[in-house]
Amino acid sequence: MTLDKTDPRPSRRSNKKATSPLASYLLRRLGTSVLLLLGVTIVTFALTNLVPGDPITAALGEGASNNPATVAAYVERYGLDQPLPVQYLTYLGNLLQGDLGRSLSTGRAVTADLAVAVPATIEIAIGAILVSLFVSVALGTLAAYRRGLVTDQVVRVVSLIGLSVPTFWLALVAFNLFFLQLGIAPGSGRLSPQLSPPPTITGFHTLDFLLNGDSVGFVDAMAHLALPVFVLSLFTVGLLTRFIRTSVLEVLDQDYVRAARAKGLSGARVVLDYVLRGASLPILTVVGIAFGSLLSGTVLVEAVFAWPGLGTYAYNSATSLDLPGVMGVGLVVGVIYLLVNFVVDLLYGFLDPRVRLG
Amino acid sequence: MRTSPRYTGIAIGAVAALLLAGCSGGNSAQNTDDASGGSVVIDAAFSIETADPGNTYDPTGNMVAKALYETLVDFKGSDVNTPIPGLADWTQNDAATEFTFTLEDGRVFSDGSPITADDVVFSLQRIQGMADAKPAFLLAGVTIEKVDEKTVTFTTATPLLQLPAILANPALGIVNSKVVEKNGGATDGTDTAQAFLDGESAGSGPFVLDSLDLTSQVVLTRNDEYNGDEEAAYDRVVIRNVTESATQKINLEGGDTMVAMDLNGDQVANLADNLTVASVPSAQTIFLLVNQNATVGGVTANPKFAEAVRYALDYDALLELAGTGASEATGVIPPSFAGALADGVKQDLAASTAALTASGYTGETVRLQYPNDYPVGGVEFTPLAERVQAQLKDAGINVELAPAPFTTEIDPYVNGTEAFSMWFWGPDYADTANFLPFAPGLKVGLRAGWTADANPEIADLATQAAAATDPDTREAIFTDFATAMQQDGPFVPLIVPGSNIATANTVTGAVYNAVWTMDIAELSPTS
Numbered sequence: 022m023t024l025d026k027t028d029p030r031p032s033r034r035s036n037k038k039a040t041s042p043l044a045s046y047l048l049r050r051l052g053t054s055v056l057l058l059l060g061v062t063i064v065t066f067a068l069t070n071l072v073p074g075d076p077i078t079a080a081l082g083e084g085a086s087n088n089p090a091t092v093a094a095y096v097e098r099y100g101l102d103q104p105l106p107v108q109y110l111t112y113l114g115n116l117l118q119g120d121l122g123r124s125l126s127t128g129r130a131v132t133a134d135l136a137v138a139v140p141a142t143i144e145i146a147i148g149a150i151l152v153s154l155f156v157s158v159a160l161g162t163l164a165a166y167r168r169g170l171v172t173d174q175v176v177r178v179v180s181l182i183g184l185s186v187p188t189f190w191l192a193l194v195a196f197n198l199f200f201l202q203l204g205i206a207p208g209s210g211r212l213s214p215q216l217s218p219p220p221t222i223t224g225f226h227t228l229d230f231l232l233n234g235d236s237v238g239f240v241d242a243m244a245h246l247a248l249p250v251f252v253l254s255l256f257t258v259g260l261l262t263r264f265i266r267t268s269v270l271e272v273l274d275q276d277y278v279r280a281a282r283a284k285g286l287s288g289a290r291v292v293l294d295y296v297l298r299g300a301s302l303p304i305l306t307v308v309g310i311a312f313g314s315l316l317s318g319t320v321l322v323e324a325v326f327a328w329p330g331l332g333t334y335a336y337n338s339a340t341s342l343d344l345p346g347v348m349g350v351g352l353v354v355g356v357i358y359l360l361v362n363f364v365v366d367l368l369y370g371f372l373d374p375r376v377r378l379g
Numbered sequence: 380m381r382t383s384p385r386y387t388g389i390a391i392g393a394v395a396a397l398l399l400a401g402c403s404g405g406n407s408a409q410n411t412d413d414a415s416g417g418s419v420v421i422d423a424a425f426s427i428e429t430a431d432p433g434n435t436y437d438p439t440g441n442m443v444a445k446a447l448y449e450t451l452v453d454f455k456g457s458d459v460n461t462p463i464p465g466l467a468d469w470t471q472n473d474a475a476t477e478f479t480f481t482l483e484d485g486r487v488f489s490d491g492s493p494i495t496a497d498d499v500v501f502s503l504q505r506i507q508g509m510a511d512a513k514p515a516f517l518l519a520g521v522t523i524e525k526v527d528e529k530t531v532t533f534t535t536a537t538p539l540l541q542l543p544a545i546l547a548n549p550a551l552g553i554v555n556s557k558v559v560e561k562n563g564g565a566t567d568g569t570d571t572a573q574a575f576l577d578g579e580s581a582g583s584g585p586f587v588l589d590s591l592d593l594t595s596q597v598v599l600t601r602n603d604e605y606n607g608d609e610e611a612a613y614d615r616v617v618i619r620n621v622t623e624s625a626t627q628k629i630n631l632e633g634g635d636t637m638v639a640m641d642l643n644g645d646q647v648a649n650l651a652d653n654l655t656v657a658s659v660p661s662a663q664t665i666f667l668l669v670n671q672n673a674t675v676g677g678v679t680a681n682p683k684f685a686e687a688v689r690y691a692l693d694y695d696a697l698l699e700l701a702g703t704g705a706s707e708a709t710g711v712i713p714p715s716f717a718g719a720l721a722d723g724v725k726q727d728l729a730a731s732t733a734a735l736t737a738s739g740y741t742g743e744t745v746r747l748q749y750p751n752d753y754p755v756g757g758v759e760f761t762p763l764a765e766r767v768q769a770q771l772k773d774a775g776i777n778v779e780l781a782p783a784p785f786t787t788e789i790d791p792y793v794n795g796t797e798a799f800s801m802w803f804w805g806p807d808y809a810d811t812a813n814f815l816p817f818a819p820g821l822k823v824g825l826r827a828g829w830t831a832d833a834n835p836e837i838a839d840l841a842t843q844a845a846a847a848t849d850p851d852t853r854e855a856i857f858t859d860f861a862t863a864m865q866q867d868g869p870f871v872p873l874i875v876p877g878s879n880i881a882t883a884n885t886v887t888g889a890v891y892n893a894v895w896t897m898d899i900a901e902l903s904p905t906s
Contacts, residue, residue, distance in 0.1 A: 074786040078793060084807040085436060085513040086793075087822065094511035127593055128428050128573075137594055193625055201633045208635025209626050210595065214420040214617040217590070217598075327422075327621040329594035340752065342786045 050366075054359045058352060062116070065351035066109050069344050076342035077101065080125045099125060099345075112348065121352070122345030126337055131349035134334060139353055140224025141211065142323070142330035146315045148250035153257035154308060160258070161265025162292060165273060176262060183259025188318060192252045192325035199248060207244050209327035216241055249326045253318060257311045264307045268300035275299060301372045309365035313358045418615035419886060419902055422627040423640040425620035430591045431576035432552035433506045436513035438896050441549045443597055443618065445895040448552025448582035449607065451480050451499065452543045456890045456901070457659055459809035460717050462543040466494060466553060466583070467531075475538040475848040482529045488555040488583045489602045496525040501556035504566040514550035517808060538848050541810035548808050549895050555581040585611040585900040595620055599899070612888075612903035624757070631881055638889055639881045640897065643757025644702010647879045654881055655889075658704030661756045661878040662893035663805040664713050665763070667747075667871040668797060672828025676798040679745060680828070682867065683738035689724055689871045690731035691774030697766055697873055701758045704877020710861035711804075711817045711868070713875045715893060717850075718811045718857025723872070724865060731774045744777040748791065749801035751782035756876025763873070764801055795826045801873075809894045811857050815841045817870060818860070827869040837863045 077095060078086045085091045096102045100111060115122060121131035157180075164176035199206035207213060211226050219229035219238055227246065230238035272278060273296060281295045297304075320332030331350060338346030427439035432448045435441060453465035467480040486494045503523050506512055521542070522534045533542060545551070556564070558581040563571035575581075580588035585607070586599035599616040619636065621627045627639040628646050631654060647656045669685040670676035678684055694707045706714060709723035747768065749760045761782060768778040778799075782788075791797045804823065806813035816822040818841030820831025831838040840860040847853035864870065878891040888901040 072787060073790060074784075075790050075793075076786075078789055079786045081513060082436065083805075084516055088516035088519065090510045090519075091513065091515055098511055126428075128434075129593070134594075137592070193629075196626065196629055200635070201629050204633070208630045208633060209621055210619060214596070214619060214635070215418070218592070218595075324623050325626055327595075327619065327623070327626055329592075329620065333594070333622070340784065340786060 050363055054363075057359060058355050061351050061355040062113065062348060063109075065348050066105075066112070066344070069342070069347050070105055072342065074342050076125055076344065079342045099123065112345075116352075121349045124338070124346045124349075125343040126341040126346060127343075131345050134346070135331075135349055135353055136224060138329060138331045138334040141226075141328060142316060142319050142332060143357075144225045144227065145246060145249045145253060145319065145322070145328065145330070146312065148246055149253040149257060149315055150308065150312050152250055153254040153261055153311065156254070157258045157261035157265055158297065158304075161262045162269050162297065164262070164266045165269035168270060173266075176266070180259040180262040183255045183257075183262070185259075186255065188252060188256060189321040189325065191255060192249075192322050195248055195252050196325060206248050207241070209325075211242065211245050211328065212238070213241050213245075249322050249328055252325075253315060253322050256318065257315060260311055261304070261307060265300065265304055268303045269296055272296050272299040298372065302369060305365055305368055305372065309361050312361050313354075316354055316357060417613050417904055418617065419613045419638065419899075420636045421616065421618045421638040421640065421897075421899070422621040422630055422636040423618055423896075424622045424624070424627075425593070427593060427597070429573055429577055429593075430580065430588050430597070431573040432550050432554065432582070433502070433509060433514065433570070433576075434512050434573050435550050439597075439618070441895045442897055442899065443588075443599070444549035444552050445584070446586040446599055446616070446899040447580040447584045447588055448549065448554065449486075449584050450547050450549060450552050452547040454547055454809060454892060454894065457715070457892050459544070459662070459715060459893050462547055462809075465547065467499075469543060471542075473848060475540040475542075476535050478533040478542055479526070480531045480533070482531075484529075485606065486583060487604055487606060488558075489580065489587045489604050490555065490558065491604050492555060492557070494553060494583055495528050496531045497528075498553055498556045499523075499531045500525045501560070501564070501566060502553045503551060505554075505559070505564060505570055505572075506551065508566045508568040509570050510568060514548065517545050517548060517551060538846050540848055540850070540853060541808070541812045544810040545808045547894060552582055552584070555583075583607070585609050586616060589615070609898070609900040611900050616899055616902075618899075628881075631883065634883070637883045637886045638897075638902070641757070642879050642881050643754070644704060644877055644879065646757075647703045647881055650881060653884050655884060655887075656703070656879055656881045657889050657891060658877050658879045659891050660704060660706040660714055660875040661805075661891070662713050662715060663755050663803050663876055664708045664711065664872050665755060665758060665760075665801065665803045665874045665876065666708065666711070667767070667873065668792075668800045668802060668827050669869045669871065670795070670798045670828045671833055671869045672795065675796055675828055678738065678740050678743060679798050681738040681740075682869070683734045684740060685869050685871065687731045687735035687738055687740070687774070687776065688771065689865075690727040690734065691776065692724075692767065692770050692871065692873070693726045694723055694873065696770070697763065700763050700766060701756070701874050701876055704879050705756065705758070706875050706877075708872030708875050710865050710872055711870060712811055712814045712857060712861045716806070716811045716814070717854045718844075718861055720858065720861050720865065728774055735775060740776065742775075742777060744779050745799045746781040747778050747799050747801060748781045748783065748788060748797045750785035750788045753785040755803045756878055758874060758876045760801055767801070767873075792826060795828055797826075806893060811854075812845060814857075815845055815860075817864060817868065823870075829869050834867060837867065 077092055081095060100108055124131050124134055127134055160176045164173045167173045200208060216238055219233050219235060222229045222232050226242040227239060230242055278295050281291045319330055320336055323330045323332040335350040338350060423439055425439050426437040428437060429435050430443055432444040435444050450465045451467040452462045455463055466486060467482045469478055469480045471478045482494060488494060500523055503518060506515055507518050509515060520535055524532050526532055559572045562575035577591050585602055585605050587602045589598040589600045591597050597618045601611045601614045624641045624643055624646060628642055630636040631639040632651050669679045669688060671680050673680040698705060698707055707723045709720040712719040747764055749764050751761050764780050768780055771778050792800060792802055818824050819829045819834045819838045840856060840863060844853060844856040844860055847856055880889040880891055880897060882889045885905050886902055887905045888903050889897060890901060
């Protein structure tokens with residue numbers, strides 16, 4: 022068949038291109054994400070303002086808050102004399118221009134504060150999720166294969182301990198043991214005091230040292246990451262191991278796994294290519310949730326290891342009624358959650374062709 | 380197409396090898412501390428917003444400003460009663476309304492340029508001009524004028540005997556006016572120099588600013604041009620933000636830090652032998668507030684109720700909760716300040732019972748409000764409140780604890796709507812005048828619903844103390860004021876928490892000061 026000029030098919034094809042499932046999906050996700058973030062700002066703004074307390078007294082202290090001129094200038098500087106709806110709309114207007122306002126507690130732009138705090142937290146969160154994933158996949162699969170045996174019982178106890186031990190306590194014990202008693206871990210902070218931070222490129226110390234070709238700094242930054250990552254990952258290991266064990270158990274009974282075994286494939290091949298791939302969807306869901314909870318779980322770990330991250334910033338902002346700071350943290354955490362969920366959704370389609378975006 | 384895990388592994392390995400190869404020739408030597416004059420590491424729970432002295436008014440900020448900038452007046456060690464010349468010596472008139480400061484000869488800034496009267500006038504008028512600067516209130520009502528290149532006068536409409544003590548505050552450090560003006564400094568309220576001063580210092584202190592990260596660390600290096608009498612013993616100082624005192628302790632014991640600023644009394648009591656602790660009472664006072672406004676307080680408004688509470692408490696038992704370095708609060712004026720009382724109230728249950736009966740108390744429950752997330756000098760308010768509750772119960776007073784976060788509890792406190800509460804008070808600068816606000820009709824007094832006409836005698840004592848121009852007379856009036864407050868005031872001072880600075884044995888000279896916490900220039904290696 023030849024196509025004439027009136028043949029509708031080419032135009033139909035171009036229409037199809039314009040509304041491809043992926044583009045349509047991305048647009049929809051973007052729209053819902055914007056609405057969700059708007060909701061985050063409304064809820065955070067409302068909750069922060071519901072807290073009884075005066076941010077001026079909290080920020081200025083006794084002496085300065087007794088000086089009317091200082092209070093007046095402070096109120097004007099931060100727009101605190103405006104009605105709350107006006108304050109919120111002003112915030113939204115500035116937000117559209119990438120301005121998250123000025124922190125009441127640090128006096129600096131919230132974006133500048135977050136540019137330091139967020140990479141510090143993401144650095145340990147990524148480390149923790151990678152370690153957790155590696156360990157829990159191994160333990161969860163092992164426990165499933167050895168269901169009911171001693172190995173299974175041991176793994177279940179270990180995962181229960183991981184879930185039960187208070188993170189703050191574990192952090193202090195681990196710091197005391199590995200730094201003070203055994204001397205195999207460095208002190209607190211992101212770097213040894215003898216070293217200067219690398220010139221900021223990504224905000225991740227490890228990566229920035231690498232990009233600057235500084236091997237001593239890189240090793241030191243990695244060493245300082247080890248304990249916070251270990252402590253933070255223990256809870257996640259406990260969580261993931263239980264899910265992975267359950268997921269693997271479900272898959273082990275599937276016909277295609279039996280068929281793979283019957284074909285004579287090696288045990289490792291069966292685990293990697295059949296069992297874990299089949300169990301990957303629920304695992305992926307939990308990993309996404311775990312990554313989000315890692316961000317909120319860093320508050321206490323950051324406090325013990327003097328890690329200047331998002332948790333520390335959130336705590337300081339909340340306790341000083343620093344509305345712009347709290348709003349900034351809420352937005353960043355919201356964006357990270359949305360991004361992680363988005364990536365998880367995309368990976369669904371990649372891991373299981375039966376899952377289609379739509 | 381499916382990617383084999385084998386290829387993925389090879390790819391990751393190759394990238395890792397490339398990265399490691401790339402950094403094997405890394406220039407890390409410049410990143411290590413050459414420590415020719417040594418370095419010292421200090422762990423502190425940060426309370427700092429800037430390195431600009433004109434905008435700073437926080438404990439860590441003051442400590443940093445003290446190291447970078449010099450003030451006209453100074454104190455030695457932990458003493459805050461005797462101002463001594465800093466950058467200048469001074470004379471004053473009998474009425475304590477005019478002070479003439481003469482700069483020391485030959486003193487220079489870190490760029491080598493001389494310190495002049497213009498720098499003094501600019502530095503202090505800059506603060507007066509910045510309405511939203513926290514330390515601006517320190518210079519309210521003070522007129523500053525240059526007389527000649529070396530002389531500056533300060534005049535006030537009313538007597539201000541405490542002016543020299545005020546001028547010792549690190550927030551009033553003298554900056555290099557030419558450098559600061561060139562970078563946005565101004566005295567007319569349009570100042571924008573803070574960003575510059577957060578990047579580099581422009582003072583004459585023993586150190587200069589190397590880097591400032593408000594969340595993690597402040598690094599100072601020796602000021603090679605310094606020609607004062609407090610020369611730095613270390614080439615490099617790293618002040619790290621370690622909020623958890625338990626972490627500070629572990630860092631100190633493990634040798635990662637040399638000075639820990641925030642250990643509480645229990646922690647310093649169990650330190651290893653190779654560590655030293657300097658413990659002194661701080662300048663903070665934890666007290667009970669008994670509201671005298673009948674509308675707010677009900678039964679607490681009867682002065683006899685405050686008296687009953689005062690004699691019901693076992694102060695030694697309360698002090699056990701505060702640990703090393705703390706002392707009983709002998710009055711509203713803490714022990715390190717002129718006019719403080721030598722002895723505090725002693726428990727007297729018979730006197731308490733008599734006062735309670737006279738107050739008309741009939742067993743009703745009184746709510747004790749306090750901030751439960753804001754330890755002062757390591758003293759947690761919740762266990763202290765619980766012990767107060769137990770002791771008052773033994774004396775026949777029923778107390779219900781009503782804790783809340785600091786940021787929410789402070790509102791009813793400053794607005795005077797708490798009937799019975801536990802709070803703390805610290806000085807804004809090093810002078811006993813800071814404790815006059817407890818008087819009837821003044822700031823803290825009004826928070827207790829205590830108006831000037833409620834006790835005209837004490838109100839008069841406060842007025843006399845504020846206006847006194849002779850130091851000896853003034854101290855005597857302050858003592859009378861403190862005595863009267865202990866007898867008839869609506870406040871029950873409990874504890875002056877300790878301040879503990881723990882150091883490794885390799886460091887000496889760590890001394891707590893109520894104004895700037897610690898003078899870093901006084902630190903030196905143990906010989």
